[in-house]
Amino acid sequence: MNRHGSDGSAGGCGCGPAGHAAPPGGTTAAHGDGAACGPECVSAGSCTCAPPEEATPATATGPIVEWVPEECTLxxxxxxxxxxxxxxxxxxxxxxxxxxxxxxxxxxxxxxxxxxxxxxxxxxxxxxxxxxxxxxxxxxxxxxxxxxxxxxxxxxxxxxxxxxxxxxxx
CATH class of the missing domain: 3.30.1360 (Gyrase A; domain 2)
Structure with missing residues (x-):
């Protein structure tokens, strides 16, 4: 079960109606209903619209790379x-x-x-x-x-x- 309303609306999660945009960098995460996450719902490396068990974790090619500054030498x-x-x-x-x-x-x-x-x-x-x-x-x-x-x-x-x-x- 995700936080979207049964009518497909965002249910107040902030990611907007159907037709979610891919987050910056082209990474595509998905809600429990299969809709792609937009930049406003990808936070801390996971979709904040889905409960934690459905959230998409960050990966080396996903959101974690986007917030690490260039001066990081790791x-x-x-x-x-x-x-x-x-x-x-x-x-x-x-x-x-x-x-x-x-x-x-x-x-x-x-x-x-x-x-x-x-x-x-x-x-x-x-x-x-x-x-x-x-x-x-x-x-x-x-x-x-x-x-x-x-x-x-x-x-x-x-x-x-x-x-x-x-x-x-x-």
Missing amino acids: PLAERPARETEFEALFAAALRTVTRPEPTRLHLVLANAYRDTARELAGRERECCSFFVFSFASHDDGLHLDVTVPARHTPILDELAGRAASALAKG
Whole structure:
């Protein structure tokens, strides 16, 4: 079952009526009803119109490539694995996510994942030097601030969306 109405309408999902456009880059994802996703419904590497079990995941040739900046030096073939590492960390350790500023994401992780988070952030900084990761241990968990220059807020938007999605799946 998808979020589209039985009459084929979008049902408020934002992807519009039948005749969905392909997302930027020509990648075609599909809703549960087989209709192609448009750019407004492909978010965080999957269609937001379909429930998670029907969503189309990002691939090395799909949406993940579109939001990674050119200055990223991580080889293309390794990007999906890195994305999976962040998603696994968020799924296992994320307690809260806030966006105090457009250029800053604040996460609180379980303290038990301190070493994992620091190691992953260190590797990410090696390939994407515009990221700044700041850690602080508190009673309520490991606080992680991720900061980027203003021109890279779309990348931080993507990371925030993935963190929020993991938290919602909780």
